[in-house]
Amino acid sequence: MKTSAELDAFAARLGHDFKEPEYLIRAVTHPSIASETRPDNQRQEFLGDRVLGLVIAEALLQADAGAAEGQLAPRFNALVRKETCAAVARDIDIGVVLRLGRSEMMSGGRRKEALLADAMEAVIAAVYQDAGFEAARDVVLRLWASRIDTVEGDARDAKTSLQEWAQARGLAPPSYEAVSRTGPDHAPVFTVEARLSTGEAERASANSKRAAEQASAKALLARVEAG
Incomplete structure (x- = not known):
């Protein structure tokens, strides 16, 4: 399955060369434009949330071997919450490749925080489905690197x-x-x-x-x- 030049450019920003581009196409397809022949990204969102959580949990344990669970939990929450996922999505400009229905597009869907966050999780799942956990981990750690380094300050509620x-x-x-x-x-x-x-x-x-x-x-x- 061929992808558009915009999707190819997005994959380059993401840092992953898809062997099966249909995973990426599905990940950027919002329910507002889905059909029987064009599945949406909701199932990938569900999967990507779990992959992200595992990668971040592992990264936090490795970053601070002496941290107690009470210290790790707020850091974890700060890194996987919707606001953070949306911010990472903006960093790599997911909005320009989202496939949206007309009404969602007209209402500014490409800039909506919840929609961007969901798409980011779906894209993580797409990488996982395309190339496995190691590839997904590499993408997450690269995109979240600066946030992991500064999470202690961000985690203070x-x-x-x-x-x-x-x-x-x-x-x-x-x-x-x-x-x-x-x-x-x-x-x-x-x-x-x-x-x-x-x-x-x-x-x-x-x-x-x-x-x-x-x-x-x-x-x-x-x-x-x-x-």
């Missing part, structure tokens, strides 16, 4: 840290209020305010409510820790 700070001082847990949602449906911007019972508050914006909560918690924690 700001909401948990802020709550622990408040509890240590006998305060109620912080509250989070969604202040606004702006932007088009395909690229929303959420603004959230984190507030302590003592009145201190900080606002932050991000392209998901969860990320905005984390960002506002991080800003408020930095403020109160600074004194």
Whole structure:
């Protein structure tokens, strides 16, 4: 099965030469354009999530032989969460090769975080199906390398840290209020305010409510820790 020049260029960015290109074609086919003769990438997404998890777990164990499970778990979660998968997908520009239905395309599907993350997992599965676990591991470790190196800082959950700070001082847990949602449906911007019972508050914006909560918690924690 032949691939387009765009898919060939994407495979080069991915760093894998597909012996069976149909695996890659399926991995970039969204359910919005699937048919009986054109299967979508959902089953590959399921598989790729597990392959990614195994590779990352193994990499974390090798990177820090003395780390306890309680230290490894947040690092693992930071590396496999949807936001990280979407960021890696953007790094290699998956969006340009996604095969989408017209409505999904018109609504900005090539930039949607959840869609990019799912496609990234499906592509990992495609490499695994095409050439086995070693090839998939090589791709993941190359694409995630810088994130693995810096994961300890990324793994610190700001909401948990802020709550622990408040509890240590006998305060109620912080509250989070969604202040606004702006932007088009395909690229929303959420603004959230984190507030302590003592009145201190900080606002932050991000392209998901969860990320905005984390960002506002991080800003408020930095403020109160600074004194």
